[in-house]
Amino acid sequence: MKAAVAKQKGEPLVLEERPLPEPGEGAVRIKVHACGICHSDQFVVEGIWPSLKLPRVPGHEVAGVVDAVGLGVRHIQPGARVGVGWYGGHCGVCRACREGDFVLCENGPVTGISFDGGYEEYMLAPASALAMIPESLDFAEAAPLLCAGITTFNSLRNSGARAGDVVAVHGLGGLGHLGVQFARAMGFYVVAIARGSEKANLAKKLGAHQYLDATQGDMIKGLQKLGGASVILSTAVSGQAASELVNGLGRNGCLVVLGASPDPITIRSGLLIGGRRRIQGWPSGQASDSEDTLRFAQLHGIRPQIETFPLAEVQAAYQHMMQGKARFRAVLKVI
Numbered sequence: 424m425k426a427a428v429a430k431q432k433g434e435p436l437v438l439e440e441r442p443l444p445e446p447g448e449g450a451v452r453i454k455v456h457a458c459g460i461c462h463s464d465q466f467v468v469e470g471i472w473p474s475l476k477l478p479r480v481p482g483h484e485v486a487g488v489v490d491a492v493g494l495g496v497r498h499i500q501p502g503a504r505v506g507v508g509w510y511g512g513h514c515g516v517c518r519a520c521r522e523g524d525f526v527l528c529e530n531g532p533v534t535g536i537s538f539d540g541g542y543e544e545y546m547l548a549p550a551s552a553l554a555m556i557p558e559s560l561d562f563a564e565a566a567p568l569l570c571a572g573i574t575t576f577n578s579l580r581n582s583g584a585r586a587g588d589v590v591a592v593h594g595l596g597g598l599g600h601l602g603v604q605f606a607r608a609m610g611f612y613v614v615a616i617a618r619g620s621e622k623a624n625l626a627k628k629l630g631a632h633q634y635l636d637a638t639q640g641d642m643i644k645g646l647q648k649l650g651g652a653s654v655i656l657s658t659a660v661s662g663q664a665a666s667e668l669v670n671g672l673g674r675n676g677c678l679v680v681l682g683a684s685p686d687p688i689t690i691r692s693g694l695l696i697g698g699r700r701r702i703q704g705w706p707s708g709q710a711s712d713s714e715d716t717l718r719f720a721q722l723h724g725i726r727p728q729i730e731t732f733p734l735a736e737v738q739a740a741y742q743h744m745m746q747g748k749a750r751f752r753a754v755l756k757v758i
């Protein structure tokens with residue numbers, strides 16, 4: 424089989440032939456049909472994830488079909504349509520696991536970081552990490568829902584915002600373009616924020632009630648005119664932008680940080696105290712959350728807009744994403 428491998432820090436991915444892996448106890452082998460390319464894949468390609476050991480096959484937006492099952496796997500059979508996201512299983516014994524908080528497992532393996540991910544034709548995954556993909560969802564469209572999708576869907580539904588509340592989505596990339604669609608279907612008044620007036624049409628098409636151009640300097644005023652947002656999803660990779668957004672929150676509003684940025688977020692403490700405002704991060708979710716995401720997307724006709732690449736063009740596809748050119752998710756069509 425073919426696999427795209429990160430061999431050395433910061434070097435281009437290497438396409439190599441590998442023997443078909445055999446699933447061990449509790450694991451399955453997946454024939455990978457599609458794998459989304461996420462900004463977090465740079466943790467592998469650049470070799471900057473703390474516990475990472477190279478060589479490693481990146482990819483944590485995996486959609487495919489179970490091809491073989493290991494010992495002890497009873498709840499899933501070959502032929503099942505499955506997906507794997509960032510969540511790659513949990514240990515079951517740490518404090519977080521004993522409290523049922525599996526996604527924050529202290530020893531939790533991460534797909535495409537702790538074990539080889541979806542930039543390959545066949546991958547192994549723990550059976551507990553699998554989400555079932557509905558028949559009606561195309562693999563290439565399901566893949567981005569397993570990281571970009573679940574992260575926006577799951578953070579929104581746990582944000583405390585109620586139907587009719589003002590919810591702003593900052594950034595219209597891989598995460599943001601799904602966030603706007605989810606927010607609309609959840610019944611919020613949706614404000615999309617991005618850079619440039621040309622994105623207004625796209626924002627409306629995705630379901631935003633209103634578009635604010637961040638380059639015009641009226642982004643915060645626009646939100647304040649609405650009484651401030653209950654929730655702002657910050658999907659852009661910029662600490663500075665996230666810092667500014669806090670000014671657009673209403674009383675008890677929450678800035679939900681999804682975009683991992685290298686620069687810090689700085690906030691005036693009075694702004695938080697005065698309006699009882701909060702800042703919260705949100706990691707994707709566990710396998711059942713992925714299934715909820717896929718089902719909700721199916722129910723409301725929510726789909727990612729994707730550009731597909733064959734596995735042989737993996738390096739070009741990765742660079743396309745890193746340069747911010749993907750409209751809006753680059754997806755490898757693996758098999």
Ligand SMILES: [Zn+2]
Nearest residue numbers: 461463570571
């Ligand atoms: Zn991701």
Ligand SMILES: [Zn+2]
Nearest residue numbers: 514517520528
């Ligand atoms: Zn654990």
